[in-house]
Amino acid sequence: MKRxxxxxxxxxxxxxxxxxxxxxxxxxxxxxxxxxxxxxAISQKVTAWGSGQEYLWxxxxxxxxxxxxxxxxxxxxxxxxxxxxIDTITFIHQTMQKFGSMESGFxxxxxLQSIDYTNNQIDSILITDSLVTKxxxxxxxxxxxxxxxxxx
Amino acid sequence: xxxxxxTLLLLLLAATSYGQGEPEKKLKPxxxxxxxxxxxxxxxxDVTRPFQDLWTKGNRYGSEFxxxxxxxxxxxxxxxxxxxxxxxxxEFIDYTGQGSYSRIGFDYNFLQAxxxxxxxxxxxxxxxxxxLARQKVNQYWVDSYWGPVTGQFGNQxxxxxxxxxxxxxxxxxxxxxYMGWSVRGKVKFNHKSLWMPPVYxxxxxxxxxxxxxxxxxYSIYYNIPWxxxxxxxxxxxxIKK
Numbered sequence: 001m002k003r004x005x006x007x008x009x010x011x012x013x014x015x016x017x018x019x020x021x022x023x024x025x026x027x028x029x030x031x032x033x034x035x036x037x038x039x040x041a042i043s044q045k046v047t048a049w050g051s052g053q054e055y056l057w058x059x060x061x062x063x064x065x066x067x068x069x070x071x072x073x074x075x076x077x078x079x080x081x082x083x084x085x086i087d088t089i090t091f092i093h094q095t096m097q098k099f100g101s102m103e104s105g106f107x108x109x110x111x112l113q114s115i116d117y118t119n120n121q122i123d124s125i126l127i128t129d130s131l132v133t134k135x136x137x138x139x140x141x142x143x144x145x146x147x148x149x150x151x152x
Numbered sequence: 153x154x155x156x157x158x159t160l161l162l163l164l165l166a167a168t169s170y171g172q173g174e175p176e177k178k179l180k181p182x183x184x185x186x187x188x189x190x191x192x193x194x195x196x197x198d199v200t201r202p203f204q205d206l207w208t209k210g211n212r213y214g215s216e217f218x219x220x221x222x223x224x225x226x227x228x229x230x231x232x233x234x235x236x237x238x239x240x241x242x243e244f245i246d247y248t249g250q251g252s253y254s255r256i257g258f259d260y261n262f263l264q265a266x267x268x269x270x271x272x273x274x275x276x277x278x279x280x281x282x283x284l285a286r287q288k289v290n291q292y293w294v295d296s297y298w299g300p301v302t303g304q305f306g307n308q309x310x311x312x313x314x315x316x317x318x319x320x321x322x323x324x325x326x327x328x329x330y331m332g333w334s335v336r337g338k339v340k341f342n343h344k345s346l347w348m349p350p351v352y353x354x355x356x357x358x359x360x361x362x363x364x365x366x367x368x369x370y371s372i373y374y375n376i377p378w379x380x381x382x383x384x385x386x387x388x389x390x391i392k393k
Contacts, residue, residue: 071298102352105244
């Protein structure tokens with residue numbers, strides 16, 4: 001009887017453990033902030049939100065680089081505030097549907113084709129890696145004008 | 153000098169081995185149970201198949217039936233067939249894979265019978281398995297800052313085949329009623345490639361992404377007491393002297 005109870009207990013444990021499923025991977029554009037004059041990495045106080053989105057993506061955070069999620073459409077726009085000066089960055093990209101696993105389902109990866117941006121604080125943008133995958137690495141360098149680079 | 157010493161060593165080894173003479177060849181004694189022990193066909197049902205949900209991720213269940221026949225003493229031809237369903241429902245995906253499968257092969261009994269009525273077997277077997285199946289993603293959800301993206305993939309049909317090696321036992325509990333288990337190693341040969349999503353589940357085999365799967369079965373059997381050999385032999389004409 002004791003063995004039977006033990007067996008039931010083990011089966012319950014195994015059964016409860018097996019239903020823990022993997023979470024899906026996500027691909028982000030990783031942007032680094034650099035001083036356009038010195039080309040050195042800088043930290044910036046950043047607030048960012050998606051164009052037309054109700055929720056902020058990042059709020060008043062001091063960052064040297066930022067991860068931005070792209071949409072499943074072919075165009076994604078972000079509004080970024082650098083110490084209260086605002087720029088809009090628009091990514092034109094290809095969206096590729098990928099399969100994670102039968103537990104985590106599907107996710108999207110992207111290929112950056114071009115970037116449009118306003119020049120209030122952004123001096124220029126350089127695409128260093130056009131492939132935006134689940135393995136996060138630097139995709140773009142954001143050169144900010146020295147006058148605007150309040151950070152260090 | 154070195155060559156000379158090697159030559160001497162080889163000569164010495166040759167001399168000692170010559171002195172020992174040829175080793176006696178051990179001949180395996182012939183089996184004394186060289187007769188058909190199981191008359192007729194044995195039908196079985198794997199009782200573990202409906203409860204695979206207990207040890208596999210997702211909801212896997214099915215049924216499997218088998219038939220085996222002792223064609224030569226200790227050699228059993230086997231046919232197994234079944235149907236399996238695999239369902240996975242998480243926050244991100246609702247998947248169903250299902251299909252039928254069959255296996256053909258043989259078992260060889262190692263266990264020497266102590267007497268004529270001893271029908272217990274300890275066997276090693278080989279199988280060739282194949283499956284015709286279909287899968288469907290009823291719905292998927294990709295959560296994102298930009299809002300959830302949903303979609304689905306309709307029915308996708310595929311074929312898969314694999315090989316199995318197994319070790320097991322079958323014992324007669326009551327007259328003509330048997331029970332037995334087997335442990336199986338399954339090696340995938342191939343399956344049809346699907347673009348999106350890839351084949352996840354192969355009925356009768358398991359996860360398609362794995363090249364090797366381990367499984368076990370626990371079955372009950374009934375031996376139909378119909379001796380077709382007897383009838384066949386009765387028909388053979390007698391030779392007149």
